[in-house]
Amino acid sequence: MKSHVKVVDASFAYNGSGNVFENINFSIEKGEVLCILGPNGTGKTTLIKCLNRLLKLNSGDIFLKGENIYSLNSKDLARQIGYIPQGHRPVFPFKVLDVVLMGRAPHLTSLSSPTENDLVIAQKALKKLNIDHMTDKPYTELSGGEKQLVFFARILTQKPDVLLLDEPTSHLDFGNQMRTLNIIDKMAEDEFTVVMSSHFPDHAFISADKVAIMKDCHIIDYGTPNEVITEKNLEKAYNIGVKIMDLEEERKICIPLV
Amino acid sequence: MAIDRKIWQNMPLTTVIVALPIFLFFISFLIGRYPLSPPEVIIALLSKILPVKTASPAVYSIVWEIRLPRIMAALLVGAALSISGASLQGIFQNPLVSPDILGVTSGAGFGAALALLLSGSPFIVQLSAFCFGLIAVTLTYTIGSNFRGSKTLVMVLCGIAVAALFSAFISITKYLADPYDKLPAIVYWLMGSLSNTSLDDLYLVSIPMIIGFSLLLIIRWRINILAMGDEEAKSLGIDVSKLRMIIIICCTLLTAAAVSISGIIGWVGLVIPHVTRIIVGPDYKKLLPATICTGGFFVLLVDDVARNLSQIEIPLGILTALIGAPFFLYLLRKGNEGWS
Numbered sequence: 001m002k003s004h005v006k007v008v009d010a011s012f013a014y015n016g017s018g019n020v021f022e023n024i025n026f027s028i029e030k031g032e033v034l035c036i037l038g039p040n041g042t043g044k045t046t047l048i049k050c051l052n053r054l055l056k057l058n059s060g061d062i063f064l065k066g067e068n069i070y071s072l073n074s075k076d077l078a079r080q081i082g083y084i085p086q087g088h089r090p091v092f093p094f095k096v097l098d099v100v101l102m103g104r105a106p107h108l109t110s111l112s113s114p115t116e117n118d119l120v121i122a123q124k125a126l127k128k129l130n131i132d133h134m135t136d137k138p139y140t141e142l143s144g145g146e147k148q149l150v151f152f153a154r155i156l157t158q159k160p161d162v163l164l165l166d167e168p169t170s171h172l173d174f175g176n177q178m179r180t181l182n183i184i185d186k187m188a189e190d191e192f193t194v195v196m197s198s199h200f201p202d203h204a205f206i207s208a209d210k211v212a213i214m215k216d217c218h219i220i221d222y223g224t225p226n227e228v229i230t231e232k233n234l235e236k237a238y239n240i241g242v243k244i245m246d247l248e249e250e251r252k253i254c255i256p257l258v
Numbered sequence: 259m260a261i262d263r264k265i266w267q268n269m270p271l272t273t274v275i276v277a278l279p280i281f282l283f284f285i286s287f288l289i290g291r292y293p294l295s296p297p298e299v300i301i302a303l304l305s306k307i308l309p310v311k312t313a314s315p316a317v318y319s320i321v322w323e324i325r326l327p328r329i330m331a332a333l334l335v336g337a338a339l340s341i342s343g344a345s346l347q348g349i350f351q352n353p354l355v356s357p358d359i360l361g362v363t364s365g366a367g368f369g370a371a372l373a374l375l376l377s378g379s380p381f382i383v384q385l386s387a388f389c390f391g392l393i394a395v396t397l398t399y400t401i402g403s404n405f406r407g408s409k410t411l412v413m414v415l416c417g418i419a420v421a422a423l424f425s426a427f428i429s430i431t432k433y434l435a436d437p438y439d440k441l442p443a444i445v446y447w448l449m450g451s452l453s454n455t456s457l458d459d460l461y462l463v464s465i466p467m468i469i470g471f472s473l474l475l476i477i478r479w480r481i482n483i484l485a486m487g488d489e490e491a492k493s494l495g496i497d498v499s500k501l502r503m504i505i506i507i508c509c510t511l512l513t514a515a516a517v518s519i520s521g522i523i524g525w526v527g528l529v530i531p532h533v534t535r536i537i538v539g540p541d542y543k544k545l546l547p548a549t550i551c552t553g554g555f556f557v558l559l560v561d562d563v564a565r566n567l568s569q570i571e572i573p574l575g576i577l578t579a580l581i582g583a584p585f586f587l588y589l590l591r592k593g594n595e596g597w598s
Contacts, residue, residue, distance in 0.1 A: 015406065054489055078495025085489055091351045092485055092540040102483050106495030113479035113543060158494065 002066040003027035004193045005051070005162060010060035012043070012050055020046045021217045024060070028210060030161070033184060033194040035204040037229075038214035039238055044197035045086065047214070048164050051195060052083045064162065078106035082155040086166035088147065093138035096150050100125055103157030118157075125156035129183070145176035152183055163187060165196035169203055181207045201229050201242075201254045213237050229254065271538070275548050279333060279555040286329045286562050292320055323457070331455040331519050332561040333554035334467060336526055338516040340553025341546055342509035343527030344534070345474055348485040348542060349502050350410045357513040357527035360417040360506065364424035365394025366517040371431040371444045378443070380454065384462060384518045391514030394420055399506060409488065409499075450521035450575025452561055463515035470512035473504065474546060481505065481542040523557070523575045525582025530556055532586075 004027075011022040020043040028034045036044045049055040051062060053069055062069045064080055072080075082103075103125075104118040114122075126132040131149050134142070139150055148168065155163055168184070169177040177200075185207050188194055198204060204211045204225050211228040212219045215237045221228045234242040234254065241257035287299040294302075294317060302321040342357040350359070358364065369390025373383040398420045402413040428448070435441040480501060483491045491498050513527070530553045531545070538548045557574075560581060564572045 049489075052493055054492055074492070074497055075495040078493065081493075083490075083493035085487075085493075088487070088490070090486065091353065092348070092535070094482060094485075094540050098482060098541050099486075102486065102494055105480070105483055111476050 003063070004030040004032075004065060005195065006063040006066075007051070008061045008063070010047075010050065010062065011058050012046055012055060013058055019058075019217055021214065024219055026210075026212055026219065026222055028193055028195070030193055031188055031191050032209040033188050033196070033207055034210045034212060035208035035225075036195070036197045036212045036214060037199075037201055037204060037237065038197075042214040043217065044214055045166050048083075048166050048195060048197055051162075052081055052164055053077060054083075075106045078158065078160070080160050081162045081164060082158045082160035083164045084148075084151045084155065084166065084168060086168075087171060088151075090140050093140040096131070096134045096137050096139050096142070096153075097122060097126070099139050099150055100153045100157050103154040103159075106158065122153075122157045125153040128156060129153050144171045145173065145179070148172065148176070148180055149183075152187075155187075161192060163192050163194045165194065167197050167199065169198060169200060177203070178206075201234060204229060205252050205254075226252075275537070275551045279551050279558065282555055282558050282562075283329060283333065286332075286558060287321060287325050289562060289566055290320075290325065291565075292316075294320065327455045327457045327460055328452050328561070328565075329558060330460055331452050332558040334460070334463070335452070335516040335520045335523060336530070336553040336555070336557025337550040338467060338470065338512035338553075339523065339527035339557075340530040340534070340549040341471065341474055342513045344531035344542070344545055344549045345478075345481055345505050345509050347531055348481040349505050350414060351485055351487060352410070352414070353532065354528070355414070356525075357509060358421065358524075359414055360398045360510065361394035361420035361424060362391040362510050362513045363517055363522055364421040364428065365397075366391035366514055367448055367522055368394075368424045368427045368431065370447050370518070370521070371428050371435075374443050374447060375431050375435050375440055378440075380456075380459075381462075383447070384459060387518040388463075388466070388514045390424075391517060392510060394424055395506065395510040395514075399503075409502075446573065447521045448575075449573035450523040450578070451564075451571070451573050452520055453565070453571050455519055459519045463519055466511035466515040470508040470515070471550070474508045474512075477501065477504065478542045478546040481546075485540075485542070521573075521575060523578050525578050525586065526553060526557055529582045529586050 006027040007024055010024040011019055013019045024047065026034070036047065038044055046055060050057050064072070069077060100122045101114050101118060104114050104121065108114065108118070123132065123135070126135055129149050129152055131146070131153060134146065134150070139147065142150065165184070168180050172180060181203055184194055184196065188207075208225050210223065211225050212222045213228060213233055214220070220236060221233050229244065229252070231242050231244050243255045243257055244252055245255060247253050284299070288294050288296065298317050299321055302318050305318065306322065339357050343355070346357060346359055347353055347355045366387040370383050370387040372390070373386035377383070398413065398417045401420070402409070402416040405412045405416070432441060432444055435444055480496065483494055483496055484498065484501060484505075488498050531549055534545060534549045534552045537552070538544045557578070560577050561574055564574050564577050
């Protein structure tokens with residue numbers, strides 16, 4: 001059985017500067033959630049953008065179900081990989097429904113626009129996330145948490161099977177952070193393979209099946225949350241003391257030491 | 259069901275937007291230095307197609323050779339500038355963009371000025387304006403594509419530089435022009451006017467106009483996605499650079515064609531898209547068809563004023579700015595109604 005997403009010897013550098021990351025290897029199975037941890041500026045976002053071909057690797061390969069992503073056309077890729085960017089500053093106040101409907105783009109031919117059928121798919125997605133009351137609201141007027149939900153609805157409309165999330169829980173309040181993680185869990189149950197970056201090791205304990213810790217261009221450890229999120233690894237990654245405690249059975253929390 | 263109801267609710271608005279320019283189209287035949295009555299206009303219009311009793315030659319010639327070309331030109335110019343402005347605002351994700359952002363207007367202005375200086379034949383002037391408009395945008399696009407960084411921002415900055423360059427060329431042409439004969443012609447052309455439009459002018463621009471309008475209307479839904487930003491559009495499977503190039507080509511054809519018959523008419527392409535956005539919302543599926551109507555209506559209205567307000571015809575470009583600029587300021591003051 002081929003891994004759903006497989007990264008082999010991936011390296012990337014912006015034009016003319018040093019490598020952002022190098023020799024990255026990992027693979028994830030269908031329905032798994034991979035959480036990438038690491039300090040600011042280690043290339044988590046860059047790596048996620050490479051998975052989506054928004055940026056091109058300098059060397060190495062990325063495979064989707066055994067197929068090299070560089071051999072797919074952009075529509076095929078978008079039918080398989082969905083992406084929720086980090087923080088978005090919209091210019092025009094599109095209605096929520098219009099934003100969600102954009103998810104149909106990879107399923108339409110280049111000259112056509114959404115049909116009744118596409119509209120129904122978009123409305124179903126809004127309903128599934130319980131935000132159908134926002135359908136006609138301008139999306140510029142939504143809060144950060146609501147915007148996040150709209151993006152998830154768009155992913156459901158786009159219908160990929162891999163989901164890339166760049167720090168989905170940053171800029172959100174406590175409650176919305178957990179609600180977002182819940183949605184991610186549900187999507188994984190629905191056979192979505194998820195790759196997300198995060199600043200919160202706690203969140204990896206809550207929803208990740210696999211964790212990769214990035215530091216200085218490399219993945220310094222990779223495995224299940226219990227194996228990888230250790231006091232030693234976190235100290236190495238963030239240069240601070242960290243204590244990991246058992247809150248209850250099967251639930252650990254990380255506490256930074258001052 | 260819900261969808262049907264929505265269309266129904268929007269019906270009156272759609273009807274008004276479509277009906278206003280059509281209504282004004284007929285009204286515009288009646289007014290002018292030589293007033294005509296509705297029956298005279300209708301008979302004159304029909305007499306070309308149907309064997310109705312012919313109108314007097316004078317009326318026939320006013321309707322077909324003077325007013326019709328001018329009215330059509332006003333509608334086309336307004337529609338072309340507005341749809342281009344709206345589209346470019348979307349792909350550059352910037353509500354302050356107008357159709358001349360990539361230098362097409364300055365290029366066309368220089369083309370016209372040069373042709374007026376060297377030849378003076380209306381056909382050459384129009385052709386030269388159109389070609390130099392295209393040249394200016396090609397220059398902007400080529401330079402912009404070779405720079406690194408945010409493509410949209412770089413493109414806009416290059417456009418500003420290229421426009422400045424061609425403005426300087428215009429100044430040189432003016433400086434060299436004979437102050438009693440050529441210079442006034444250049445200055446008058448640059449102020450924008452439809453007073454000399456003939457049917458032949460319209461035939462000439464029809465091909466670029468048809469290409470521009472139809473392509474933009476076909477791909478208009480995708481402008482929504484481009485307006486969300488390059489990365490998002492790419493992640494939705496859109497070939498961003500190709501789509502953006504197609505849209506830029508369409509807008510350039512439309513704007514260059516418009517400028518080549520009317521001269522430089524400012525503000526329409528900036529203000530009308532905003533007004534229309536306030537009326538129908540930002541969804542390009544509705545916005546683009548609506549801007550065609552509102553843009554055509556606005557320029558026709560202003561041109562009717564331009565040719566009827568006083569004994570001497572007021573250049574159109576002056577009036578659109580006189581009306582457009584305060585209106586734009588009013589919109590800014592009112593707050594971010596149509597954008598954010």
